[in-house]
Amino acid sequence: MSLRDVLSPYTAWKHLFEAPVTIKDPIGREAAERYRGFHQNDLSKCIGCGSCEDICQNAAIDMVPVSDPKTGDSGLRPMIDYGRCCWCALCVDVCMTGSLTMSNEYTWVDSDPDAFRFTPGVDLKSWDAEEKGYKRENNERRLTGTHRPEMGMLEPEARIASFGEIVHGYTRAEAVIEADRCVECGLCVATCPAHMDIPDYIRKVREGDYEGGLKLLYETNPFSQTCGRVCTHACETACAAVHEGDAIAIRWLKRDITDNVPRERYFDLISKPDVPETGKKVAIVGAGPGGLTTAFDLARAGNEVVVFEALPKPGGMMRYGIPEYRLPYDVLDHEISVIEKMGVDIRCNQRIGTDITLDQLKKDHDAVVLSLGLNQGRSTRVPGSEEAESAIDLLRRITAGDKVPVPKQVAIIGGGNVAMDIARSMARLQRQKHGEVGVTVTALEDFDHFLADDEEVEEAREEGCVIYDARGPQEIVVKSGKVAGLRTWKCKAIFDAEGRFAPKYDASDEMVHPAQMVVEAIGQSADISLLGAELTEKLEWNRGRIRIDQNGRTSEPWLWAAGDLVSGPDVIHAVADGHRVAKSVSAMLQATRETH
């Protein structure tokens, strides 16, 4: 033992007069910039999807009602129990909107334990506006996917050469990636008119259980193949994923299920339920999505259902309005054959008023459902418009295989999806006949307020259509009895101060679009002449529309109305209507059965 070893420890004394290193009053000590302290929630951003609750392994979060639910927002907000929270910030990382963050505040003393259970953003706290605290790096959501795989499509060159289907559908790998992104919050379900079980069937895609998925689809929608292709997918606007990145491709995933079940398997999977025959008979007028959905439901409930269709084939606007390159006919045929398998008797070429009367239907059946499509085009009524073609009529003739005139130059009036449909259909026909495309679309709206879907516009352009925005039709130029062009003025405003339709034009900005055919695609209406004068007189009306109750029943107890006629041109709305009407008809039939 050396003397040094005895003395050396005394060097510790040199610290004797140093200032203490301890913090005197730690309450209020500011934490680091990234510190994970008490939560903050931006209520206007939060959509109440509950992903934060799902991920919390401590079950510290409850979703509590704070505001009324609306599209894409459940109105619920996370309430946090700090007796459980472990400050892991997984809730912040997973948050679908970035609304949930953390402040760097952590020193808070209170003798009431319940004070430590509150709803950030609702129960105001001093740190609500604190900039410092844990945020996701670059505000990136990394725990769930943000972008959808790109959908495989035909190249424009290949597209324009035929009416073949453009969209390939996802590969299995793509479908799995896309289905994986869904957080199963179910916000979209409320927005879907038919309230399809979206998160559940997306799960089926993930699990690869396509047959189970198909059964689930048919519980709410007998037109899933169609909707999987052409649905207006309002659900996707309500999707939780839309706030940071792409909405889940709900429509494509639905299609993925329908594409992956072999056609013959449909008939085994969607079998008619074993219910006793009711002995009741229902007539349905119009074999569109609404009418056929009603027929599907009522037939499955044991009723005898006959569908009367004026055109040669069933499907309504799905067949005669939507071009084949978006919805191939064989898909539709197969879809309808599943419905027929339920015992639905579809009689085509049966025009009401001509081939059979409504009175007759009423006599032979216990209930009649009118499910009429919007099959009449509206006219611009500009000079020369009597020489114009109607888009909807033209589309029908193309589908029917009629010979339609295909001039080298076609001008189209309108900027909605129907305008794009006819533009692209005519482009294909021109390409077949002349080897080149000569379609000009003139829309009243400017590109910032365009009506057609973006991808429709983009694809039409890729296919060679020329699109002018903010052009108002003034005249269809007719020379020696033949259409020679379309004269348009620049449109400065569409609506007046009161919001009424009253377009204003700049006459100095005039264009004449040379064309040997002008097509009007500015809206459709239903042909209600088939009701006949007597019934028209008897029915109650509301601003030109048949007055119905919320279940589609008219003022006549035996008559219901559904489909585009009542809710506008959209397959999924028609399906939802169809279900509602079927339910209402069923209830009436049930009631009469019980009283007799």
Add this chain to the structure above:
Amino acid sequence: MMFNLKTDRSQYPQPGPDGKLEIDLETGKYLKLWQGPNHPGITGNMSVELTVCGDEVVAGKTHVGYLHRGFEKLMERRSFIQVFPIVCRVCVPEPDFNEYCYAAAVEELAGIKVPELANWMRTLILEMGRFNSYMMFLGGISGALGLGVVGQWMTYVRDLMLDRFEELTGARIYHMFILPGGVRGHLPDGFAGRMEEVLRTAEKYLADVEKVMFRNAVYKRRTKGIGVIDPKLFEPYGVTGPNARAGGVAKDLRKDAPYLVYNELDFEVQTGKDSDIHTRVDVRYRDIHQSIALIRQILQKMPKDGPVMAKIPNVLHWQIPRGETYIKGESSRGEYGYYLVTDGSGYPRRINVRGPSYTHAMALLEHLIPGTNISDVAQLMVSLHTYPPEIER
């Protein structure tokens, strides 16, 4: 030895025919003495049940279970992301090993490749954690010997490192920063500079420790030649880390089975010869300096930019195919590892945490205790550097 008094061993228990000691408490010759679960000479919440005869310990049994939280079972009921906030809690002083091992195990079975920068960050964090764990160790061993001031200094230095943890990870103790797929963020601006200040302060205090502890006659007397582990015991008793290195076996997974970016770093395995308490502390003391050097090296060599997170599946329904793996690393106490078994579902089938204390504080300690003096049990225990939560998880 200064006082080499002969002891009359006749009063000590004699082994029976089966080689086991026969201890009859009724004779009044023996006393049961509990060290812990609350005792300054115990690391964490555990206790050693000593049987003493005079001031000599004739038998010892380790008791754990004071903070069993059933972590491994809990994890089987958590999705793969939900396990992440739990793992760090298995070990307070050096939580990051749990985060790393778990994340790496999940990544391996799920087939995820972690970005390079994330591996550097992970290495940095593990070295920072090692440093802090050693700070607690130095405080503990000095405390066990009544040198309270070293404990105070080390607590201070550890706190400075916790400040760096706080600014980097957002938390001081349970960092929850190494996420399956990478790490949660980049270095804050100016981090290296502030880290350098901490390291300099640490070096200053460590120099004081050198003077106050290592050059302390009492300390030397009470640690040299005491608590010797025969290197022959290393394999039978699963001894790893500094405990083995102090006995001349250069076991260090950073070299033996390089993980993360250790292959790209210059360092040497610190070893000693005597395998006693003094050497074990000395090896760790040198390892602290090595960690300091490694932290400097990492900060200097790591890529300046790049992603820190790989793309991972939607964590809310993350399923991992059936498989099993074992990920290990060299913690401040020795081999730390996670054995993960998956069954294709969204939950782990089994997670087993392999902590070095499991062997060191149980079978090994019980083997070393007989024949020691009561007053040496504390520093013997502490010198093994064990943390009970690893034992009972």
Add this chain to the structure above:
Amino acid sequence: MMKDLIAKLKKHYKLTEPDYRRADLTFVTAQKDELRSLLIALRDIEGFTHLVLLTAVDWLEEGLFQLTYMLNNRAANRTLALRVMIPRANAVGDTIHDLWPTAETYQRELREMFGIDFPGSPRVNDEFILEGWTDMPPYRRDFDSLAYSLQTYRERPGRVTHDPREHMKKALYPDQKPEAAK
């Protein structure tokens, strides 16, 4: 190197197809009655002197416990994990405390947490972590830890949560479920 070793071992022992997880980590299933001699061969001839861990995995659905004996050869940087499958009912393993004294602790834990007995292992029936535990061994898959905690601890009163989808349905379209739906 692992492939060679396995090929060599296969000459004398029944082993299943190995899972070469990484260059330095292999899993293989061995026969229970050959375990001991395998372990000795690995330890004394092949340099696998370090028992990394010994634990169990409960394959409840298959009625089996998997015992995992993980061995490491430090010089070669190779880890070999031997799996031994034993029936869950009256589960008994062979003690290896005489090969690695530290195995005693593992076996005590397995006895307590999984109910796997290791006759002859010192103090195998001593309480290890649990004290006064009377329920089934808690690390078995069929021990329901959630039910246990619900029984044992009190939930904080007043907590209610809402499922977004159900909540929206109730508020926006309470009874609109189509006819065909279940």
